[in-house]
Amino acid sequence: MSEAYDPSLERVHGLYATMLLIRAFDEHAGQARRDGHLRGSVHEYIGQEAIATGVGANLLKRDYVSSYHRGHGHCLAKGADPVSMMKELYGKADGLCGGKGGSMHVADFALGILGANGVVADGVTLAVGAAQAVKLRGEDRIVTAFFGDGAMNRGPMLEALNWARVFDLPVLFVCEDNTYSDKTRTASVTGGPGILARASAFGIPAESIDGNDVIAVDEAAARLTRAVRSGQGPVFLHAKTYRWRGHLALDPGRYRDAQEVSRGMADDPIARAKAWLFARGVKAESLAADREAAVERIRSAVSQAESAPWPRPEILFTDVQDLGAPT
Amino acid sequence: MTVLSYAEAARLALLQEMERDPNVWVLGEDLGPEGGVAGQYAGLQQRFGKSRVVDTPISESTIMGAAIGAAMCGTRPVVELRYADFGLCAADEIVNQAAKARYMLGGQVRVPAVIRQPIGMRDGMAAQHSQSTEAWWIHIPGLVVVAPSTPADNHALLKAAVRCDDPVIYMEHKELWTVRGEVDESAAPAPLGNAAVVREGRDVTIVTWSSMVSVCLAAAQALAESGVSAEVIDLRTLWPWDKDAVFASVVRSGRLLVVHQAVRVGGFGAEIVSEVAEQLFDKLKTAPRRLGAPRVPVPYSEPLEMRCRITADDIVAAAIGMARAEA
Structure with a gap:
């Protein structure tokens, strides 16, 4: 498909830069967790950057996005500020959620980001509800739900697919198939002919693409978001990719054989975009400078996050609920 | 009306x-x-x-x-x-x-x-x-x-x-x-968190809600005939519950009986009794009590289900026992 699609050099260069930013963010986040500077669960998106980037490039600021536990990439691709995100990961007062959410709950409603989510597939049910609100209010927005292959075995996921079809909701479902459900190979716990067949069974137009080819993702997302905006109801994109790291920053992923991992990592979405740009005359120095710029942007975000103030203790009791004092 | x-x-x-x-x-x-x-x-x-x-x-x-x-x-x-x-x-x-x-x-x-x-x-x-x-x-x-x-x-x-x-x-x-x-069809929304004293009394405070309110009122009528004056409070909102109304009544009566249809063990009555015991211990004339269903699944057969229900007789017996107990 990418043969027929002929994006501009500038567009691909932009996609490349976004992928670099996501990579740099999660390279740092994973290491910072392993070094004990962050707490809790940190799920790195490394290796999957082309999907959030290619889809995100086709979304408008007013569009809604719901994400899942591996959510940093979706937020950055939707335009979230890496400094506010990093402050959230560091649990600081002016993080996106005031330090109350952390990595698994990064959200920015001003940008339509309904949040990463700590429960597999729950974000998908929120997404169909957001779409229902859009429809009820007659708004001109679409909703994108990102989720993993593991989610395809949860009841709410299957309910939500049916729901989106029944109510003809403006939802783009994006399944990021990174091969693993936490630490278990998804194929080993999944019956039937696969993810695409499941989506199709609900009457939702569904297609598979190479999720490590940012141009292919961009092309598919452009076409599918157009279809959703035109009011034809939900569509489903199955993007095949590979998770380079363990399920979490603290998971070394030893349940995978080394050959499989190195084969997966050899198919690097960033290297592929870089090669595409290089082949069209973008200078190696320029591409290296892009990388350095992304790393520097994250380095600056980290230093701002490290020196940012902690939340005031009183906010422990704010935003629980209006009625009744927390006790 | x-x-x-x-x-x-x-x-x-x-x-x-x-x-x-x-x-x-x-x-x-x-x-x-x-x-x-x-x-x-x-x-x-x-x-x-x-x-x-x-x-x-x-x-x-x-x-x-x-x-x-x-x-x-x-x-x-x-x-x-x-x-x-x-x-x-x-x-x-x-x-x-x-x-x-x-x-x-x-x-x-x-x-x-x-x-x-x-x-x-x-x-x-x-x-x-x-x-x-x-x-x-x-x-x-x-x-x-x-x-x-x-x-x-x-x-x-x-x-x-x-x-x-x-x-x-x-x-x-x-x-x-x-x-x-x-x-009153034109009634304004009722403030959430406010209980109603549905019958005034001096000797024992009966706190209840939902379908048990009418049962407690019938019990209070029977108690009056036995010379025990029971105050009945309908909580209406369970969280946040109207602690002020309950405390004010218990301070006057010195006796607290909580009645609910839910299973007694771990029921909300336990919370109300605990709060009263912790904060009004010196005002109590006798140990506070709870009435609730036994900790069994609700059975189908009528005589069995009836044994799970709290009746006006149960409430009368409990309240009389409390009224006669020496402080």
Whole structure:
């Protein structure tokens, strides 16, 4: 498909830069967790950057996005500020959620980001509800739900697919198939002919693409978001990719054989975009400078996050609920 | 003033709220064809259309998840879950998403949803259709829990619940659907969190809610004939509960009896008794008591189910025992 699609050099260069930013963010986040500077669960998106980037490039600021536990990439691709995100990961007062959410709950409603989510597939049910609100209010927005292959075995996921079809909701479902459900190979716990067949069974137009080819993702997302905006109801994109790291920053992923991992990592979405740009005359120095710029942007975000103030203790009791004092 | 059933009063409240605010909508099973299990939605779909009174698939996770997503995006959904027992099918979405979204996302968003879960024993509905689960929800930070006992309250409290900016677990009692009473059709929403002293008395404070209010009133009448003056307090809102009203009464009477249909063990009565014991110990003339169902699944057979119910005789016996006990 990418043969027929002929994006501009500038567009691909932009996609490349976004992928670099996501990579740099999660390279740092994973290491910072392993070094004990962050707490809790940190799920790195490394290796999957082309999907959030290619889809995100086709979304408008007013569009809604719901994400899942591996959510940093979706937020950055939707335009979230890496400094506010990093402050959230560091649990600081002016993080996106005031330090109350952390990595698994990064959200920015001003940008339509309904949040990463700590429960597999729950974000998908929120997404169909957001779409229902859009429809009820007659708004001109679409909703994108990102989720993993593991989610395809949860009841709410299957309910939500049916729901989106029944109510003809403006939802783009994006399944990021990174091969693993936490630490278990998804194929080993999944019956039937696969993810695409499941989506199709609900009457939702569904297609598979190479999720490590940012141009292919961009092309598919452009076409599918157009279809959703035109009011034809939900569509489903199955993007095949590979998770380079363990399920979490603290998971070394030893349940995978080394050959499989190195084969997966050899198919690097960033290297592929870089090669595409290089082949069209973008200078190696320029591409290296892009990388350095992304790393520097994250380095600056980290230093701002490290020196940012902690939340005031009183906010422990704010935003629980209006009625009744927390006790 | 007009005389309405408890179900009709709720229907009127919803109709008035839907006319007042186009962002109020309803979703659940069989709302159109059946008008709800008790006719509490009768005619609303004809009046407001299928997009505001939405007949859903039997998909409780997504009924709830979609309501939350839609509540986050500018609407005010009213969710019908038919039986509190089925609310457990949506427990993840209620507990992990609705109750926490505002807090864990740092106050970026609210979830103004009403979650209707009718409770209680009625006509041999047996173990999976008879539970009173209010204590489960009271335990979760972020939720408001309401349990109306009269048609007038089901009108005024439901209006208040619809206007509440936080998620409200709204627990009607199945045995009250057909109970009739005077309703002021133009009544303003009742403030949430306010109890009502439904009978004044000196010797013992009986705290109760929902269908047990009328049973406690009958017991209070019998107690009066035995020379014991019982004050009956209908909590109406269970979280936050009206501690001021309960404490003021217990300070006067020195005796506290809590009565609920839910299982006694771990029931909300335990919390009320604990708070009173911790804060008013020196005002108590005798040990506070609770009456609730035995810790068994609700059985089908009539004589067995009857043994799970708290009767006026049980209440009279408990209150007389307390009144006669020496301090």
